[in-house]
Amino acid sequence: MTSPIYVAIDTPDMDRARAIAAAVKRHAGGLKLGLEFFCHNGRHGVMELAELGLPIFLDLKLHDIPNTVAKSIQALAPITPAVLTVHAAGGRAMLEDAKAAAPTGTKVVAVTVLTSLDGDDLASIGVKADNHEQVERLAALAKDAGLDGIVCSGNEVAAVRRKWKDGFFVVPGIRPANAQVGDQKRVMSPRGAIDAGASILVIGRPITGAEDPATALREIAGTL
Numbered sequence: 671m672t673s674p675i676y677v678a679i680d681t682p683d684m685d686r687a688r689a690i691a692a693a694v695k696r697h698a699g700g701l702k703l704g705l706e707f708f709c710h711n712g713r714h715g716v717m718e719l720a721e722l723g724l725p726i727f728l729d730l731k732l733h734d735i736p737n738t739v740a741k742s743i744q745a746l747a748p749i750t751p752a753v754l755t756v757h758a759a760g761g762r763a764m765l766e767d768a769k770a771a772a773p774t775g776t777k778v779v780a781v782t783v784l785t786s787l788d789g790d791d792l793a794s795i796g797v798k799a800d801n802h803e804q805v806e807r808l809a810a811l812a813k814d815a816g817l818d819g820i821v822c823s824g825n826e827v828a829a830v831r832r833k834w835k836d837g838f839f840v841v842p843g844i845r846p847a848n849a850q851v852g853d854q855k856r857v858m859s860p861r862g863a864i865d866a867g868a869s870i871l872v873i874g875r876p877i878t879g880a881e882d883p884a885t886a887l888r889e890i891a892g893t894l
């Protein structure tokens with residue numbers, strides 16, 4: 671069975687990215703490449719890691735006016751990521767245009783509330799809803815706009831899946847027992863997130879910060 675674990679390769683250093691990707695290749699379900707990697711290595715870096723044969727999740731979290739987001743997605747060609755992120759807070763027209771601009775076969779998923787935020791953070795940016803309400807509201811928007819799924823924490827995924835049974839749910843903020851939480855505020859264990867309905871798990875530092883990333887990944891996979 672294909673692993674649901676996408677390893678977040680958060681580094682601008684291409685040699686380090688290559689080394690992590692090679693180490694986790696046999697046991698990962700995919701590689702997640704984010705802004706840190708993309709800003710430094712661009713499309714060519716993505717294409718090089720894609721040659722390893724794992725699905726690529728391009729986590730650019732695009733958030734701009736609809737025209738700019740659509741054109742940016744078109745400018746990614748010839749990359750065809752398996753998964754691509756945009757921010758749900760960009761609004762309905764942006765989400766629709768993002769999906770229309772994406773290549774066939776790319777799942778476009780909307781980031782709802784970042785897992786690094788808690789209720790106080792939402793209040794500080796003027797959002798009166800709590801995390802659950804806000805995630806559910808943005809998930810409904812993403813679904814109506816024709817997106818494939820959302821990004822949320824393990825705490826909200828069960829409630830969202832009840833209303834969006836065939837949605838694709840990406841869950842970061844995954845922390846195995848005893849792992850450091852760091853800047854994440856809404857965390858869950860790998861097993862807990864899968865049981866709650868996650869489609870895939872995004873895991874970075876608990877794997878990439880380990881002395882032996884391949885062993886760390888295998889141990890986490892063994893808990894699923």
Ligand SMILES: O=c1ccn([C@@H]2O[C@H](COP(=O)(O)O)[C@@H](O)[C@H]2O)c(=O)[nH]1
Binds near residue numbers: 784874
């Ligand atoms: O809400 C979100 C959306 C994306 N991420 C990304 O996932 C990984 C998590 O890395 P860890 O080292 O396991 O914390 C990272 O690339 C984030 O950009 C997220 O954490 N939360």
